Amino acid sequence: MIVAPPASYCPRHPARMLPTELPGAGEIVSFTTLHSPPEGFKSPLHIAIVELEGGARFVCHGAETRGLKIGSTVAIEAVNNVYYFSSLGALDRARIFWRRAGRAGDRVNSIAQSPMKRVWKGKDRAGL
């Protein structure tokens, strides 16, 4: 199991977690717009759960949810320690495809270099 933010123990096993890195792109698991957010947040507040390639799920903010669907590919990036999602255009998706095919694109490199690299990976005690 891969969790974010870094945790000392796996939530489902009493096993120590190890650090890992993931690319900053993934899929929308679900999203909502909160119209009466708690104190300290502006309405409307767009919140999404994003699953990165590799399985880690992030809670993120976004500028808008128009046109967003469950399964949409998005990039996530941290600004002042808060993760934001943004929709990827056709060109960005093509670059991700080419990176998978072995040819890294500019946008993906810049995502990979963003501060979101600090994701931690858990290992089952029995597993290793």
Add this chain to the structure above:
Amino acid sequence: MRDVWISGAGMTAIGRRTEPLQSLMAEAALSALLMAERERPDAIVVAAMNPEEFVGDGNFASNVATHMGFAEVPTVRIETATSSGAAALYAGFAEVAAGLHRTVLVVGGEKMTHLATPRVSELIGRSIDPYERLYGATMPALAGLITRALMARNAVGLREIAQVAVKNHANAAKNPYAHYRQPITIEDVMTSRMVADPLRLLHCCPISDGGAAVVLTSDRIGVRIAGIGQGTDTLAVRHRQNLTSFRATQVAARVAFAMAGFGPERVDFAELHDAFTPFELIALEDIGLIPVGKASRATLDGETALDGRLPINPSGGLKARGHPLAATGLAQVVECVWQLLGRAEGRQLEGHTALAHSIGGLATNNWVTVLERL
């Protein structure tokens, strides 16, 4: 293990109450003791989710016991967020089943309406994973995420989740203890204020005050607790692979039915945790009361209405009876006991077997209780 019976069940009217929390809990406890024909229990279990913040009182087991004149009766307090009432029932069940006590009073309550709504939301929201809270996640926000995932996957639509609210308000209209007693229409639900897209105000339960209590005994009288089960899951919703069903409910149901020695097909009616109306549809399938993928259809077809094949939330549910947090898990059991013993005037159902389902936090600590009249 001894058989455990519920010999008394009582509750306050749910809603906006002016009395102190201790008085609400005493009112519920005394009415349960009256029905059980007991003056004094051998032990007490108290359920309160957060009296420290809501009403500013701590050491709450002793506080409530002393208020009721039971300062010398051994008392403990149990807490599992919004399912605290059901958890307290479990603790009382264990005390009687183990033979530690012959008669145990279980009483739960919460008092919130004197505080401003944002403050109440913030206090309830503290049961959410701290990291998710940093992003402004509240209970309605997480329920909104779950509802959207449900609608994307399971052919659950806006009409179905509105119909749950319409049905439960119609039931509450017949329940003198309910918070909201006026019927509503699908139109009312679909045009109410948007809270956490796609959830609107009338998909969500109100903020309520109230108390509920039961008297447990090893004497063969009243309604038997045939099975009781707990299920748990990660505090963080993002750590769950599946958003559209709750592991905590599935496990709780499995454990409760294993103890009962029969399955969901025996259940005649149920009280389910509908803090947000889609949760009733999820619970129907997680517990196995309705086959997977069929809860929406069953609801639209009226199968879960008061006059349907499997009445769900005859009290009005959290949605319309109201949700005074730690009282809720017990209020569900009170309704089941009253129904089973023919004391639910105006909304009386036929049946021998009832089920109560309570969710703690965002389905991190859930309970299923199966009750049987012999």
